Amino acid sequence: MTHWDKQSLSQVERERLLALIASRQPEHGLPRAFYHDDLVYQADLETVWRQGWLFAGHSCQIPNPGDYFLYDLDGDSVIIVRGDEGRVYAHHNVCRHRGTLICLEPTGNVKRFVCPYHQWSYGRDGKLLTWRAMPPDLDKSSLGLHPVHVQEVEGLIFISLAEHPLDFDDAYQVIASVVKPQGFTRAKIALIADYDVRANWKLVWENNRECYHCNVNHPQYIRANFDHYNSDDTTEYIARRLEAVTARSEAKWAASGLAVTHKHTGMTEFPDVENNIWYSANRTPLVEDYVSESMDGQQVAPLMGDYTDPDVGTVRVRMLPNFWNHSSCDHGVTVRLTPAGKYLTRLRMIWVVDEKAQEGVDYTLDKLLPFWQLTGEQDWALCENAQHGVDSRAYVPGPLSPYKEYNLDRWIRWYLRWLSDGISDR
16 A cells, blocks of 8 residues: 555554554553554554644745745645735645646745746745636636645744644644744744654654653753653752742743743653643743753853843743754754654754844854754664664563653553544544
């Protein structure tokens, strides 16, 4: 089967997938087949990726009318473009004549979209404008570019390939309320770095949902944050430090309308399986004397957004299945992941700064990049090593740590629920 959809899924295939889901032992990792089986991979694409909301990019990537960029998922190429009136549109990158790709370059600016094959042209809003050598009585209004659902949230662009996408209202409110002061709507791109990680996309999320590995593998991260501590290793000294930092931050930030929304050690509990919450955003203090997630904890670029003081902690935003962001007072770092095969995940890291900041004057990449560049590359290497491990026929999923991997268990249960709901014949 080269392309999977719910309608074409046979009863035998459905039963095999449901049996795999049932084979997962509670509070253990996923069985080996979830990283290798062709049918599982196609089911992932259809039930998770083509049904959820996907982060495509930052609004500041397309500041002017006609600016566009492409986002590709398993043969689906999507154009994200700024329209004439400033609105963001998303269209399938497929000519309505013979199906040719319209945009061949990953980014650009257009007055109109012109198919390179037979020169049918479309407006930035996707409406068909001209066609050569066609009968004059054909209905142009029915032959515009196929639209893709799009949501713009305080400078973040999300798309959905679903015919009937998940309701976005709650996600919008949760994300916008935390992100607005960051000023992503008044930002610019400092750097985009793309990585091909030779690992199943689920291994990348599994790595993201636990900090069991942080103490050994992320030396710069653990110097800046409290969330690698858990109930098994939070000493009285650490608890007092966090309590003091939280109390100071709450008192100071209140005057600026900011709030501490994560006040304890350990990672924020996410996702919420029982309530099917696939989005999350919070603000949490950094350790004492750190105002930015930089190598020395000091400010490395001008303040962003509404901030007037560098002491604003760190903003964390996550949305399943492909997005997370870590933002400090002076910059934000976004990760977008996309499956490109059972054993390949394409990662994009985007650094943003205030729109008025000038490279070489107000910031330098050698100070802006290393904290998250190192953390990301350390993780990508761990994910590839994990893929080599689950490749082995000796691999059997082991028990998860209740202290360190509670979010990994939550993620696995969320994934299995979406997969099960997506393949059910209800």
